[in-house]
Amino acid sequence: MALAKAPSSAAPAAVPAAAAARPRRRLGVRVGERHGHPREWIWGYLMILPLVAGLACFYLWPIVQSCYYSFTTWGVFGGQQWVGLANYRAFLSDPQLPKAAWNTVLYSLLMLLAIPFSIVLAALLNQLRGRHVGLYRTLYFLPVVSMPAAVAMVWRWLYNGDYGLINYLLSLVGVHGPHWVSDPRFTVYAMGVVGIWSSLGYNMIIFAAGLKGIPRHYYEAAELDGAGRVRQFVSITLPLLSPSIFFVSVLTVIGGLQMFDTVLMMLGRANPALAGSKTIAYLFYEDVFLDNRQGMGCAIAVVLMAVLLVLTAVQFRLQKKWVHYE
Amino acid sequence: MSSRQISGQRLWPVHVVLAIGAAAMIAPFFWQLLTSLQSPAQATSVPPDFVPGWRWSNYSEVFTSMPFLRQFLNTVLITVVRVAAQLLFCSMAAYAFARLRFPGRNTIFVLLLAVLMVPSQVYLLPQYQILMHLGLLNTLTGIVLPGLFSAFGTFMLRQFFLSLPLDVEEAARLDGAGPVRIFWSVMLPLAKPGLISLGVLTVLWSWNDLLWPLVVANDANRMPLSVGLATLQGEHSTDYPVLMAGSLLASLPMILLFIAAQRRVTEGIAFTGSK
Numbered sequence: 001m002a003l004a005k006a007p008s009s010a011a012p013a014a015v016p017a018a019a020a021a022r023p024r025r026r027l028g029v030r031v032g033e034r035h036g037h038p039r040e041w042i043w044g045y046l047m048i049l050p051l052v053a054g055l056a057c058f059y060l061w062p063i064v065q066s067c068y069y070s071f072t073t074w075g076v077f078g079g080q081q082w083v084g085l086a087n088y089r090a091f092l093s094d095p096q097l098p099k100a101a102w103n104t105v106l107y108s109l110l111m112l113l114a115i116p117f118s119i120v121l122a123a124l125l126n127q128l129r130g131r132h133v134g135l136y137r138t139l140y141f142l143p144v145v146s147m148p149a150a151v152a153m154v155w156r157w158l159y160n161g162d163y164g165l166i167n168y169l170l171s172l173v174g175v176h177g178p179h180w181v182s183d184p185r186f187t188v189y190a191m192g193v194v195g196i197w198s199s200l201g202y203n204m205i206i207f208a209a210g211l212k213g214i215p216r217h218y219y220e221a222a223e224l225d226g227a228g229r230v231r232q233f234v235s236i237t238l239p240l241l242s243p244s245i246f247f248v249s250v251l252t253v254i255g256g257l258q259m260f261d262t263v264l265m266m267l268g269r270a271n272p273a274l275a276g277s278k279t280i281a282y283l284f285y286e287d288v289f290l291d292n293r294q295g296m297g298c299a300i301a302v303v304l305m306a307v308l309l310v311l312t313a314v315q316f317r318l319q320k321k322w323v324h325y326e
Numbered sequence: 327m328s329s330r331q332i333s334g335q336r337l338w339p340v341h342v343v344l345a346i347g348a349a350a351m352i353a354p355f356f357w358q359l360l361t362s363l364q365s366p367a368q369a370t371s372v373p374p375d376f377v378p379g380w381r382w383s384n385y386s387e388v389f390t391s392m393p394f395l396r397q398f399l400n401t402v403l404i405t406v407v408r409v410a411a412q413l414l415f416c417s418m419a420a421y422a423f424a425r426l427r428f429p430g431r432n433t434i435f436v437l438l439l440a441v442l443m444v445p446s447q448v449y450l451l452p453q454y455q456i457l458m459h460l461g462l463l464n465t466l467t468g469i470v471l472p473g474l475f476s477a478f479g480t481f482m483l484r485q486f487f488l489s490l491p492l493d494v495e496e497a498a499r500l501d502g503a504g505p506v507r508i509f510w511s512v513m514l515p516l517a518k519p520g521l522i523s524l525g526v527l528t529v530l531w532s533w534n535d536l537l538w539p540l541v542v543a544n545d546a547n548r549m550p551l552s553v554g555l556a557t558l559q560g561e562h563s564t565d566y567p568v569l570m571a572g573s574l575l576a577s578l579p580m581i582l583l584f585i586a587a588q589r590r591v592t593e594g595i596a597f598t599g600s601k
Binding site: 040062268 | 337344347348354355357358369370371373374415418422426427429431434437438440441443444445449451456472474475477480509530533536537540541552553555556559560563566570572574576577580581585588591592595596599
């Protein structure tokens with residue numbers, strides 16, 4: 001999973017705060033209070049230079065290029081030809097699109113299911129003190145640090161229709177389990193379970209940190225008022241945890257809509273169920289790296305980017321209605 | 327003492343729920359380990375055989391069916407270089423963005439943050455082309471290159487620098503230390519917890535990264551383990567014991583690192599969540 005690259009969407013909000021945080025010291029000592037001394041400029045530019053150059057070459061300029069490519073078609077021997085909106089039209093009328101879009105959305109919704117589970121687990125963990133906490137945290141977190149390629153392999157084996165552990169356990173209660181990873185009716189759910197299993201520990205850590213920040217005396221006051229555990233959870237814990245819930249949901253949606261690894265690794269390219277289990281990000285991979293339809297692939301990437309930006313903006317807009325910042 | 331500690335006896339339902347959950351979380355690892363020690367016939371017996379066959383040869387077979395050692399070293403190398411570069415470039419830039427004043431600072435910073443909002447699919451193909459032009463496809467340098475720079479790391483460290491007190495820095499400045507001196511000898515030591523958190527997160531991300539090395543590397547000797555495993559699966563798709571042994575070996579370093587640096591990992595993640 002894109003753990004360390006997790007885009008922090010709370011970012012832009014921090015920028016004005018930083019500008020305001022500049023202390024008004026050294027008054028009258030320096031030339032140009034707002035911009036500092038020219039010597040400071042030079043050091044500033046030198047220190048950001050390697051990073052800015054690297055990000056500009058490998059990230060910012062490529063964004064521009066991809067947008068341009070999305071309006072072109074590529075010749076076999078290189079060279080691009082402008083085709084206007086043709087790629088977008090082809091993508092939107094691609095017979096694979098409705099299924100892939102649905103799979104992507106369904107997978108993201110399943111991933112969101114991990115949030116209530118992880119909140120409850122974090123709240124339970126928060127009741128404990130001492131060495132048990134570390135032990136539980138380690139056990140829940142192991143899937144997060146495991147290599148996704150390896151995780152997919154293990155689950156593929158667990159899901160095996162004939163010899164897998166899951167179908168064996170189901171057979172104990174009299175259920176004849178399906179071929180989870182080769183029957184397109186079940187693949188997305190099977191991948192969703194793996195996604196939830198892989199992200200629970202990560203979410204739990206964020207929520208546990210959020211819970212630590214809730215002052216103890218709120219609970220003590222509620223207890224004096226005779227509020228039970230459940231009431232306390234609903235009236236104190238959930239509202240005060242809402243910034244963390246918001247953060248995790250934004251990350252979950254961003255990650256879920258880009259899901260690709262599991263399709264490739266758990267299902268595999270030779271899988272008969274692949275056709276019915278593709279996600280949007282998989283269509284992108286296929287177009288660009290397998291089918292030589294780079295222009296089309298870039299159109300998919302641009303659409304995905306637009307959808308993510310709109311969704312994130314909507315989430316930020318909606319947060320005012322339910323997220324409480326102290 | 328507060329009611330929480332008195333109610334020690336009432337904690338057992340909490341333990342029961344957490345323990346059942348934990349069992350479900352580690353069951354796949356248990357199954358992976360069990361299968362990795364069985365013969366193919368044992369692994370595919372119905373009903374399943376819960377006795378390990380102690381067939382350690384599955385592990386040695388991993389080393390013969392893929393250049394495991396080589397790919398392991400590749401992964402280590404890629405990870406070390408990325409971590410070193412990210413820590414250096416990100417901390418330098420983060421310090422400048424947090425504490426130095428120069429025209430265009432906020433504009434440039436916001437522009438870099440755009441990278442965080444964009445899905446990786448958008449820059450994948452142009453990155454691939456850059457490598458092609460540089461003749462770096464199918465090389466370790468090519469795999470490493472884009473990951474040397476991180477907008478996420480810069481953002482994270484900038485937040486960290488902003489949270490540090492100004493006094494020490496001021497004192498150093500009055501003593502006549504220049505920006506570089508202050509950055510290197512005063513701020514970096516103070517930012518150590520932030521640097522360690524970013525380092526650990528980068529190790530995890532780099533070790534497990536799949537899509538980019540998958541499209542860049544074709545030669546088995548130049549692949550990291552993640553891609554090597556994908557190839558192994560293609561060739562030994564039914565030899566589950568060997569696949570399980572290989573996947574366990576590939577994950578093991580990160581599991582051990584996490585157990586050793588648990589506090590740093592959780593702190594790093596909690597830190598990103600609080601900003």
